[in-house]
Amino acid sequence: MSLSKIKFNKKIVLSFWIILIALIIAAPSLLPVFRLNLLGRYLSLSIVALGVDLIWGYTGLLSLGQGIFFALGGYCAAMYLQITSSSEFPNNIPEFFALYGVEKLPFFWEPFRSPVFTFFAIWIIPALVSGLIGFLVFRNRIKGVYFSILTQASLLVFFNFFNGQQKLINGTNGLKTDVTELFGQMVGSESMQRLFFWLTAILVIGAWFFAKWVVKGRFGNILIGIRDDEPRVRFTGYNPVIFKTIIFSIAGGLAGISGALYTVQSGIVSPQFMTVPFSIEMVIWVAVGGRGTLLGAILGAVLINYAKSLVSEALPASWMFIQGGLFILVVTSLPEGVLGWIQGDGPRNALQKFGFKRKIETYPSLEINNKEGNNE
Amino acid sequence: MNNRDLLNLIDITVSFEGFLALNKLNLNLKKGELRAVIGPNGAGKTTFLDVITGKVRPTKGEVIFKGKSLIGRKEHKIARLGVGRKFQSPRIFENLTVKENLEISVTTPKSPLNLINKNIKEEQLDEIERLMKIVNLSQKVNSKAGSLSHGQKQWLEIAMLVGQKPDLMLVDEPVAGLTDEETDLTADLLKSLSGDNTVVVIDHDMEFIRRLDSNVSVLNQGTVLCEGTMETIQKDKKVIDVYLGRPED
Numbered sequence: 144m145s146l147s148k149i150k151f152n153k154k155i156v157l158s159f160w161i162i163l164i165a166l167i168i169a170a171p172s173l174l175p176v177f178r179l180n181l182l183g184r185y186l187s188l189s190i191v192a193l194g195v196d197l198i199w200g201y202t203g204l205l206s207l208g209q210g211i212f213f214a215l216g217g218y219c220a221a222m223y224l225q226i227t228s229s230s231e232f233p234n235n236i237p238e239f240f241a242l243y244g245v246e247k248l249p250f251f252w253e254p255f256r257s258p259v260f261t262f263f264a265i266w267i268i269p270a271l272v273s274g275l276i277g278f279l280v281f282r283n284r285i286k287g288v289y290f291s292i293l294t295q296a297s298l299l300v301f302f303n304f305f306n307g308q309q310k311l312i313n314g315t316n317g318l319k320t321d322v323t324e325l326f327g328q329m330v331g332s333e334s335m336q337r338l339f340f341w342l343t344a345i346l347v348i349g350a351w352f353f354a355k356w357v358v359k360g361r362f363g364n365i366l367i368g369i370r371d372d373e374p375r376v377r378f379t380g381y382n383p384v385i386f387k388t389i390i391f392s393i394a395g396g397l398a399g400i401s402g403a404l405y406t407v408q409s410g411i412v413s414p415q416f417m418t419v420p421f422s423i424e425m426v427i428w429v430a431v432g433g434r435g436t437l438l439g440a441i442l443g444a445v446l447i448n449y450a451k452s453l454v455s456e457a458l459p460a461s462w463m464f465i466q467g468g469l470f471i472l473v474v475t476s477l478p479e480g481v482l483g484w485i486q487g488d489g490p491r492n493a494l495q496k497f498g499f500k501r502k503i504e505t506y507p508s509l510e511i512n513n514k515e516g517n518n519e
Numbered sequence: 520m521n522n523r524d525l526l527n528l529i530d531i532t533v534s535f536e537g538f539l540a541l542n543k544l545n546l547n548l549k550k551g552e553l554r555a556v557i558g559p560n561g562a563g564k565t566t567f568l569d570v571i572t573g574k575v576r577p578t579k580g581e582v583i584f585k586g587k588s589l590i591g592r593k594e595h596k597i598a599r600l601g602v603g604r605k606f607q608s609p610r611i612f613e614n615l616t617v618k619e620n621l622e623i624s625v626t627t628p629k630s631p632l633n634l635i636n637k638n639i640k641e642e643q644l645d646e647i648e649r650l651m652k653i654v655n656l657s658q659k660v661n662s663k664a665g666s667l668s669h670g671q672k673q674w675l676e677i678a679m680l681v682g683q684k685p686d687l688m689l690v691d692e693p694v695a696g697l698t699d700e701e702t703d704l705t706a707d708l709l710k711s712l713s714g715d716n717t718v719v720v721i722d723h724d725m726e727f728i729r730r731l732d733s734n735v736s737v738l739n740q741g742t743v744l745c746e747g748t749m750e751t752i753q754k755d756k757k758v759i760d761v762y763l764g765r766p767e768d
Contacts, residue, residue: 361626362634364619368612375610378572379683380598380629389631 152486159438167344176333180408181452182445183340187404189444190350192428193437194394194401199426200435201358202390203370205287208276208294209398210422211301212269216399217412218305219268221318223261224330224407226252228323239313249311265403266396273395274388281387286373295419302417317413320406331410343404347441350397354437357393366390427466431473433480442482524583525550525717526571526687531580533566533741540566541577542741548687553713555728556721558738559761564721565607567738568689572604573597585686599629603685607692609672613665617656617675620664621647624682650678653708670701677705681712688718694727706730 170179191213198204225237226248232238236248254260280293306315321331328335357363368376369383376383406412415421425444432443447469454462477484484490526548533541541563548554558564569575571582573594582589589597598604612620625643626634651657654674659667664675673693680688690709694702706727712718713733722728728735728749735752737744745755752758 357635360634361619361622361639362631364612364615364623365631365634367614368623371612371614372610374574374594375606375612376623377594378598378604379624379679380595381623382593382595382629385631 155485156438163348167341171337171340176336179340180336182449183336183343184405184408185445185448186340186343186347187401187408188425188428188448189347189441190401190404191398191425192432192440192444193350193354194397195425195429196434196437196440197354197357197366197390197397198394199429200433200437200440201363201370202366202387204387204391205291205426206294206391206394207291207419207422207426208298208301209394209425210417211298212273212395212398213402213405213425214301214305214412214414214416215269215272216265216402217406217416218312218318218402219255219261219264219399220403220406221320221412222252222255222312223258224320224323224325225318226255227258227325237318239316239318240310243310245310251311266399269399269402270392270396273398274392277391277395278384278388281384281391295422298417298419298422302414305417306414315414317411317415319411321410330407336408339404339408343408346400346404350400351437351441354397357390358437362386424466427470429480431469431480433482433484433486436480436482436486439480439482443480523549525552525585527581527583528567528570529581529583531567531570531577531582533563533570533575534578539741541570544580544738544742546736546743548717548719550686550717551714553710553718553731553733554720555731555733555735556719556738557723557725557728557735558744562738563741564738565691566741568604568691568719568721571597571687571689572602595629598683598685601684601686602689603680603683603687604689605676605680605691605693607695609669609676611664611672611675611679613663615664616661617651617664617667618647618660620675620679621650621682624679625650625684646682650682653681654678670697673697673701673705677708681716686717688712688716690718690720692722693720694722694724702727703730 170182174182191209194212195206195209198206229235229237233241234246234248236245236252240246240248255264276294276297280290285293305312308314309316312318321329323330325335358366365376365381365386368381369386373383402412402416405416428443428447429440430443431439431447432441433439447466451462451466454465473480477489479487524547526546528544528546531541531544532539544563544567546567556564556567566575570577571584571589573589573592573596576590584597584600584602587600589600589602592600612623615623622639622643625646626639627643648657651660654671654677656667656671656675656678659671664672667675673696677690677693680690693709694705697705702724709718709720710731710733720728720731720733732749734746735749736746737752737755737758739761744761745752745758747755
């Protein structure tokens with residue numbers, strides 16, 4: 144039985160790959176730019192979902208504050224774009240500063256003149272911030288629902304700060320990127336958007352491999368151990384604080400990359416990225432897709448968001464009900480998420496319920512297992 | 520206290536909001552000794568292990584292990600110093616396979632960098648093979664630990680404990696819920712471990728303790744009531760009163 148299961152999983156993974164690569168190659172020519180841009184955005188959201196799966200699905204840390212790191216990555220990218228495209232504005236600083244009478248660029252903007260600095264800042268700054276928050280929380284052994292509340296509270300702190308700082312980062316209006324220039328081209332232009340789509344697709348695959356590498360082997364097993372029985376890990380001689388800090392920091396870095404890609408494709412970064420519902424949605428994508436599967440996180444993020452935009456176009460205002468319904472469905476009947484259900488015995492059980500006979504595994508399969516397992 | 524002692528507990532007092540779980544407990548363990556600890560419910564047996572492993576910080580007293588004080592050290596540091604613990608109910612990682620469970624225990628150094636960068640060492644794989652043979656789990660290498668029977672889980676946890684190569688093994692009720700046959704095998708296993716390792720076994724099961732054929736400490740109300748061989752203990756009047764019950768009962 145275990146053998147057929149492995150083959151089954153391999154089939155899923157293989158078909159996923161074929162569909163994925165076909166989609167990525169075909170998408171730019173098949174989809175109108177508007178749809179392509181939407182798909183690109185949702186693909187970038189799947190990177191933050193991968194991070195949520197690493198910390199929640201594998202390590203058991205339910206963070207409701209991933210929006211912080213997502214937005215930080217977005218702001219890093221937007222600050223670079225704004226400042227490199229500000230030569231025609233008064234004082235050579237981004238246009239919005241003039242509205243608030245700011246004449247000198249705030250100091251923390253300066254390093255963002257450098258593309259190299261920005262390239263690293265997009266993922267290192269969120270990773271450092273999440274690592275710091277994580278370390279302080281984990282060191283004090285704050286766990287479970289208290290951890291979730293704390294991350295949500297941090298999210299609100301960041302939201303309020305960014306929302307109120309007009310003179311530093313344009314406050315509630317956010318930073319626009321679509322009319323800025325990158326490599327001499329408008330960021331919002333069709334050719335740039337197509338480029339960002341490719342970049343996102345490649346980075347999603349890269350992030351997926353990276354996440355798989357992190358959870359495979361003993362490091363991943365320790366994460367699962369922490370999720371299932373943290374004191375046991377401690378009494379075996381491991382320090383869970385370090386492991387949790389590292390994985391939370393990795394999730395933060397992924398969120399930053401995700402936020403930057405999302406920002407350049409949606410044309411703006413604003414404190415709206417740090418609202419409470421958005422961070423909860425990230426958790427829902429992973430829950431629906433399947434916790435602890437990685438692939439489920441990607442599929443959940445892309446499909447739910449795509450469904451969201453399609454439903455919102457047809458029946459505005461109904462999406463929230465559908466999303467709530469999805470979440471309730473998953474919590475009550477698919478606790479492992481859709482992918483977890485498929486990988487388990489879900490489909491066969493369901494067929495059985497509808498009257499299809501199920502192949503019963505009896506002695507023959509036991510014998511086969513014996514022959515493979517041991518040579519008694 | 521002398522130099523051959525591995526562990527000294529000196530006047531340990533643990534107070535939970537006024538309730539004395541341990542009351543001036545003194546206990547010395549020699550290197551290579553097998554020691555059984557018995558006592559009625561609430562005598563402080565598990566708290567006694569909690570103090571040694573760093574889970575509970577004593578209100579007063581001193582714990583000396585290999586000449587170093589353990590007070591104030593974190594659990595994982597104490598574990599790395601060489602104190603291993605098996606819990607009362609089997610605590611294994613049910614979502615990992617038998618092999619993965621053992622990998623977690625035998626891996627050294629236990630740092631994130633080592634775990635993510637390097638493959639497990641050859642000699643550690645050999646050690647896992649050896650452990651699985653000892654506890655009869657060789658055929659279950661790639662089974663999820665959660666699918667094992669209760670007895671096998673107990674044994675897997677003992678194997679994980681041995682795999683940590685601790686100088687001191689603390690074993691809390693290893694035979695709870697085991698069949699008679701499994702109990703006998705466990706007793707033999709623990710006896711074979713002592714000598715190289717120092718082992719402390721906590722249990723209720725008198726037959727099992729008798730089989731261990733070791734020195735016994737009787738705990739009652741947070742303090743050591745009596746120490747000696749099983750025969751001495753059984754004749755001790757205080758012990759009979761609080762624990763064994765009078766012969767006519």
